[in-house]
Amino acid sequence: MATAAFWCTKCDTQYAKWQGRCRECGGWSTVIAATPDAAAIAEAPEAAPLASFATAVHDRLITGITEVDRVLGGGLVPGSVVLIGGEPGVGKSTLLLQMAQSLHARDARVFYLSGEESGAQVSLRAKRLGLACEFAFVHVHDFASVKALLVKEHPSIAIVDSLQTLTDAAVAGEAGSLSQVRAITAQLVAIAKEQSIVLILVGHVTKDGQVAGPKTLEHLVDCVAYLETREDGATRILRAAKNRFGATGEIGVFAMEVQGLIPLQNPGAHFLEHPTALPAGSVITATIDGTRALACEIQSLITKTAYGMPQRRASGVDASRMQLIIAL
Structure with missing residues (x-):
């Protein structure tokens, strides 16, 4: 027993x-x-030399958004599963809507599956962004329906927004629980590999730092990217934390505007406060983030102090590293 x-x-x-x-x-x-349950008696699979397996070269699906393609390593690989995480309100759904429309314009068969918003709500936001809304949309919560839809329609790309809204009646737990999210993701990955469908999944990261979904799912998917916001509130950074088909640590930079997330071809110029003439006490230096060189501006301010020893403070850079550079 x-x-x-x-x-x-x-x-x-x-x-x-x-x-x-x-x-x-x-x-x-x-x-x-x-x-x-008692372990089922299974037949042992036959082993074969690795060189005997046929290797199919798949052409990547170009999204048409340059910064997204950069992070993904040149586009989406058929049969791959991409997990996009980020805090609420950072712009995940906005970016996915833009990707869906761009891929549809390139003759890809795109299905947008949403459990958070209705079709009217998503359509209203898409029209506000100036998108034509020509791709297929489905509002669904039941995972069995999602599974049947993917097998029947066999789309090129399926976007699931988000994992936390799906429920599987065969798995115990409420929607968004670890058991539900993990079981649903494992089944979605299996479907993607069998049907050669690109799956883009959305996972939430709460504002208080409690990560209930994306962190536990990183080992199941092929690519993990996080959408982050900078202190100015108008810049978004898409960062690859894991990528089986490209470089890890690559970043894409966007500006949040009325038309949505606009890729920045030259993000270094965007980060400079004085791109043409530098005032006294400012210097421009080059930094590396991922494989991209970014120009940034460093400003210094010196004032008289009433203390016996001078005080050095830093904002935006590591204070210990600044002290070391000054000493050198």
Whole structure:
């Protein structure tokens, strides 16, 4: 007889004994008993030399957005799964809408699956961005429906916005729980590989730093990119944290405007406060982020002090590193 195990349907923590309240996430009545089924007797697969497998060269799907293609390593690889994370309101859905329309204009069969917003809401935002809204849209929450749709329609690209809104009736836990998100993602990855569909998944990162989805899913997907915002609030940076088909650490820079996220071809000039004439106390230097060289402006301000020893403070750079450079 199999030994009973207990696990939390909200945070996936396992216990040897039943708990009324999960000690990890604090959820009440979320710990249930799970008895694993007897292992099925399976036939051993046949092994063959690796060189005997046919290698198919797939042409990448160019999104048409230069900064996105740069981060992805030259475009989307058929059968790959891309996870895009970021804080709420950073512009993930806006970027995906622009990608969907651009890919559709390049004759790609795009399906946009949304569980957060209705078709009327997404259409209103797309029209505000000046998009034609010609790609297919589906409002869905049930994962079984998503699975049936992907197998039946076989799109070139499917965008799921977002993972936390899908529910699988065969998996215990509420929508957005670790058990649900992990099981759904694993099945989506299998479908993408079998059907050669590009899947773009959206995962949320909360403002208080609690990452319930994207971090636990990084090992399941092929590419992980995070959309970040700078202090000015008008600049967005798409950063590749993992990429099986390109360089890791590559960045794409966008300006948030009324028309959406606008790629910056020369982000160095965007970061300079005085691009033409430098005032006294300012200098322009080159930095490397990913494989891209960026120009940045460093300003210094000197004032008289009433202290016995001078004080040196830094904003935007590491203070210890600044002290070391000054000493050298």
